[in-house]
Amino acid sequence: MRVNKYVMPIVLIVAMFAVTLVAQATGAWQVTGSTTVVPTTTSGRLDPEAIKGKMTLDEIITTYGVPKDDLYAGAKLPADFPTSKQAKEIESVISGFELDALRQAVKDYYAAHP
Amino acid sequence: MAKTKTHKVTMIRRIVQAAFGLGLIGTSIAHNLIAEQAGAAIVSAEALCPFGGLETLYRYFTSGLTLSKIHLSNLVMLAALMTGLLLAGNAFCGWVCPFGALQDLLDWVRRKLHLPTITVPDKLDRILRYGRFVVLGLIVYMTVSSAKLWFADYDPFRTIFGLGWIFEPSLQAWPAYLIAGLFLVGALLIPRFWCKYTCPLGAVLSLTQNLSLFRIRRNADACKSCAICEKPCPVGIKVAETKNRVSPNCIGCLECVAACPRKGALEVQFAPVWLPTQKSAEAPRPQFNVPVAGK
Numbered sequence: 001m002r003v004n005k006y007v008m009p010i011v012l013i014v015a016m017f018a019v020t021l022v023a024q025a026t027g028a029w030q031v032t033g034s035t036t037v038v039p040t041t042t043s044g045r046l047d048p049e050a051i052k053g054k055m056t057l058d059e060i061i062t063t064y065g066v067p068k069d070d071l072y073a074g075a076k077l078p079a080d081f082p083t084s085k086q087a088k089e090i091e092s093v094i095s096g097f098e099l100d101a102l103r104q105a106v107k108d109y110y111a112a113h114p
Numbered sequence: 115m116a117k118t119k120t121h122k123v124t125m126i127r128r129i130v131q132a133a134f135g136l137g138l139i140g141t142s143i144a145h146n147l148i149a150e151q152a153g154a155a156i157v158s159a160e161a162l163c164p165f166g167g168l169e170t171l172y173r174y175f176t177s178g179l180t181l182s183k184i185h186l187s188n189l190v191m192l193a194a195l196m197t198g199l200l201l202a203g204n205a206f207c208g209w210v211c212p213f214g215a216l217q218d219l220l221d222w223v224r225r226k227l228h229l230p231t232i233t234v235p236d237k238l239d240r241i242l243r244y245g246r247f248v249v250l251g252l253i254v255y256m257t258v259s260s261a262k263l264w265f266a267d268y269d270p271f272r273t274i275f276g277l278g279w280i281f282e283p284s285l286q287a288w289p290a291y292l293i294a295g296l297f298l299v300g301a302l303l304i305p306r307f308w309c310k311y312t313c314p315l316g317a318v319l320s321l322t323q324n325l326s327l328f329r330i331r332r333n334a335d336a337c338k339s340c341a342i343c344e345k346p347c348p349v350g351i352k353v354a355e356t357k358n359r360v361s362p363n364c365i366g367c368l369e370c371v372a373a374c375p376r377k378g379a380l381e382v383q384f385a386p387v388w389l390p391t392q393k394s395a396e397a398p399r400p401q402f403n404v405p406v407a408g409k
Contacts, residue, residue: 007382008330009205012198012206013130015197016197016206018194019190028186028189029190049179095286
């Protein structure tokens with residue numbers, strides 16, 4: 001059945017906006033990791049994999065209950081590195097640093113303190 | 115030199131593309147300038163990329179988490195795109211994708227500057243189009259095996275529209291700048307270079323294209339195979355040689371439909387897969403000598 005040629009782009013754009021609006025209305029539209037609810041692991045502790053680049057080191061220390069010294073030692077961060085910095089900012093200051101180092105430091109702390 | 119006619123479809127499409135492209139750039143500027151200082155959740159360019167949703171799909175369903183730098187908005191955009199795709203085919207690539215718009219802009223610049231275009235031989239073209247699936251496979255494998263957003267460090271979409279090259283230029287990002295540069299040069303020399311040979315999202319969309327409710331169809335009885343419709347096709351589809359459905363590589367830009375001088379030869383149809391092939395009910399008009407319309 002022949003239809004107006006503009007039906008294709010109109011239907012596409014309306015459908016995309018409709019899905020996005022429904023997601024916003026239901027709270028599924030999250031554009032930053034800092035608003036993501038941190039899930040727990042099977043052991044009942046917060047999942048280190050949920051550490052996001054948006055989180056500050058202070059937030060990681062508080063949220064995950066890892067002492068600063070243990071976190072810094074595990075992630076090989078200089079002791080004088082400010083805790084107010086976001087995790088993603090470390091990458092631009094310390095060459096070769098990856099967010100996974102923080103996750104691993106928390107995992108190691110959990111393993112050492114079950 | 116005689117001026118070539120610009121179709122109404124082309125004008126409308128350019129406006130829509132510009133709206134989405136400029137909207138994305140504006141959002142990205144706001145994200146870079148405002149969000150960090152105010153702590154506001156202003157969406158970044160990469161948080162709007164549907165392909166990011168595809169990259170994190172495996173991890174999301176196996177752990178409930180998204181990859182670093184990927185958010186739920188990416189999954190929503192993927193769902194929105196797939197919904198649009200099932201309804202209207204690959205029109206996303208031709209009308210919405212800012213990357214496609216940038217390539218069309220570069221093609222327009224090339225024509226204005228009277229630069230030559232590289233014509234890829236048909237056989238080589240067919241082989242190179244599989245490059246999209248190679249890129250897709252590589253990204254999926256590396257992302258799943260490393261549980262990281264592996265492609266982020268090379269993704270030209272993120273490099274260009276994330277605007278990090280303006281707000282946070284870094285020599286460490288040279289591979290991303292190099293790839294983005296190659297992409298820009300490629301798109302300047304070959305129309306829709308990225309879409310045809312490299313786009314991993316395009317690879318996925320081409321696989322699901324046949325499921326859409328609406329599609330462009332060629333009526334072989336009305337078509338005289340004049341190939342006028344092929345000239346404006348940004349992705350170089352041999353429209354006049356297609357059997358019935360236009361290729362899965364079609365980006366739904368409608369340039370071919372607008373250019374076709376024969377009523378009923380090339381048209382948009384409501385043609386879901388469960389309906390038998392239908393031809394236009396209208397009889398074809400006699401063929402006239404219609405000038406080739408450029409974009």
